[in-house]
Amino acid sequence: MTRRRRQAGGGPETDRSSQVYARLRDLIVRLRLAPGARITETDAAGRLGVSRTPVRAALQRLTQEGYVVVSDSGRRRRPVVAPLTREDATELLHIVAEVEGLAARYAASLNPKLRAQLGAELRRVNEELRRAAQARRPDANQVFELDHMFHRRLVEAAAGSRLLSLHEAIKPQAERYGRVYAAALTDEISTSVEEHAQLIQAVEAGDPDGAQRAVLTNWRNAAARLSHVIDAMGERGSW
Known part of the structure; x- marks a missing residue:
């Protein structure tokens, strides 16, 4: 026994x-x-x-x-x-976009006080991300962790248990691509920061459609930029 x-x-x-x-x-x-x-x-x-x-x-x-x-x-x-491929990157990041887009929609539907608190927190993390990317010698790990924190906080703010489970299941599988992005596309982080700012504005304004659209745009643009890197370096490139 x-x-x-x-x-x-x-x-x-x-x-x-x-x-x-x-x-x-x-x-x-x-x-x-x-x-x-x-x-x-x-x-x-x-x-x-x-x-x-x-x-x-x-x-x-x-x-x-x-x-x-x-x-x-x-x-x-x-x-x-597993090799890093543009097809896999696109599929994974598009799935993440859909999951986080739904979370953003929920976040923009919170009461005004909670939206303001979330907006302030996301703005703080986004500013840290901007500074990290603009450093003389950007730390790719720090850039990745700050971007990860931004998206994680968005999801945790309003997602229910089922959506959180979906996010926890798919997001780690995209981590390799996120780290490649942070290391190879540091100069593009400013674009991500601007896209994050649009998301924050939509959440604070209580605009579910705008918040969802901002997340979808952010991840789909990231997938497109990352695909160019993979094409240039090779699908099994020396990462």
Whole structure:
């Protein structure tokens, strides 16, 4: 009975698998594991100091979530880091746009006091983002985190549990593209800041249509700009 309870609640092996998953995912989204890079259970286990079992479970989860794909080249099927492609970027960012657009619509429908509070907070983060992008040596990680904070705060302000779940499911999958954008398109962040400002104005004015439209424009423009970068650097480029 004790063993069954322990297995049902998740034991050390489950915890280890979750830790390995988190570590590999972090390496992938931060582009330290390059698109197209091979991942072998033996090598990953050795580097992370674990057995192959949690690595195998972590790779299965990463494959289900789209971070890893199975290559059929050669005699054996091998897991590799999913390539960055313009099609994938466009699809992911357009999905994020729809989810966040609905959240923006809800945010613009809040009562005036809450809209004013949210607008002030978004304006503060947006100003920090502007300053970070205009620094003499912009920190791409800081730029990404501030942009992420802006959008996350918008969603959290008004989205219900189902919409939050959708956002939490899809947004992490777009993180690699967000980091590429922040690193390769720092000069374009000023455009994003202006688009954010239009969103803030619509939220404060209680304009649901305008708020939703501003979010859709922001993400669709980002997808278009990012597609140009991927075309220039190659879908498996040296990120």
